[in-house]
Amino acid sequence: MPSTDSPPGADKWVPPDARELDQLKAAAADCQGCELYQDATQTVFGRGAAHARVVFVGEQPGDVEDRQGLPFVGPAGHLLRQAVDDAGIDPATVYITNAVKHFRFELRGKRRIHQTPGPAHIAACRPWLVAEFSLLAPELVVLLGATAAKALLGPSFRVTRSRGQLMPWPAAAQHPEDFPVAQIQALATIHPSAVLRADDRDEAYRGLVDDLKVAAGALAA
Numbered sequence: 001m002p003s004t005d006s007p008p009g010a011d012k013w014v015p016p017d018a019r020e021l022d023q024l025k026a027a028a029a030d031c032q033g034c035e036l037y038q039d040a041t042q043t044v045f046g047r048g049a050a051h052a053r054v055v056f057v058g059e060q061p062g063d064v065e066d067r068q069g070l071p072f073v074g075p076a077g078h079l080l081r082q083a084v085d086d087a088g089i090d091p092a093t094v095y096i097t098n099a100v101k102h103f104r105f106e107l108r109g110k111r112r113i114h115q116t117p118g119p120a121h122i123a124a125c126r127p128w129l130v131a132e133f134s135l136l137a138p139e140l141v142v143l144l145g146a147t148a149a150k151a152l153l154g155p156s157f158r159v160t161r162s163r164g165q166l167m168p169w170p171a172a173a174q175h176p177e178d179f180p181v182a183q184i185q186a187l188a189t190i191h192p193s194a195v196l197r198a199d200d201r202d203e204a205y206r207g208l209v210d211d212l213k214v215a216a217g218a219l220a221a
């Protein structure tokens with residue numbers, strides 16, 4: 001049933017004393033911080049290097065991710081891995097997660113059609129991102145698309161205007177106190193799904209790789 005009440009949020013499910021990402025992942029499997037757990041198959045938590053130098057944040061799991069329980073394992077993930085490689089970022093230094101950890105979709109017949117998560121879902125799920133960051137302590141965060149950028153930089157951030165630029169983070173966030181992590185850098189770019197949807201895929205892909213090369217440069221510096 002649609003409701004205008006804001007969901008309770010994930011706070012209650014985040015173990016306050018977690019020391020490892022696996023503990024967070026296990027706890028997130030039970031999260032009911034918003035209604036998205038009801039129709040999705042499972043929580044899709046982040047994955048990657050525990051001592052990652054760079055954290056990629058996407059929007060939410062897609063259809064394939066929802067079934068497999070792993071982030072970025074579908075077509076967008078395939079493209080992202082290729083772009084990371086072409087930009088010269090070592091995949092062994094990467095952790096990949098999403099702003100929202102359950103798949104939001106609309107059923108049309110038997111097809112599950114992706115629906116963009118709303119501000120209430122992003123806010124409800126933010127405690128998991130905060131917890132991931134507090135254990136990961138990366139040097140750089142790469143925001144893939146508008147949902148991730150809004151989740152970490154505030155609702156007025158525009159990817160199209162500011163993509164490919166290094167910014168201080170969480171200083172640039174709307175509420176830096178939400179993220180009690182060391183000062184690192186952030187860079188926003190387009191979502192790999194936007195490349196897949198683009199009229200000129202080659203051009204869009206080159207743009208994504210060019211932005212990621214800025215990230216690679218920051219890691220090399």
Ligand code: URA
Pocket residue numbers: 058059060061062065070071072073074076077098193
């Ligand atoms: N798109 C995302 O934003 N995240 C995924 O995990 C897959 C597709």
Ligand code: SF4
Pocket residue numbers: 009010028031032033034035036037043100101102121124125128
């Ligand atoms: Fe919890 Fe996030 Fe899933 Fe909502 S989307 S139920 S807050 S894990």
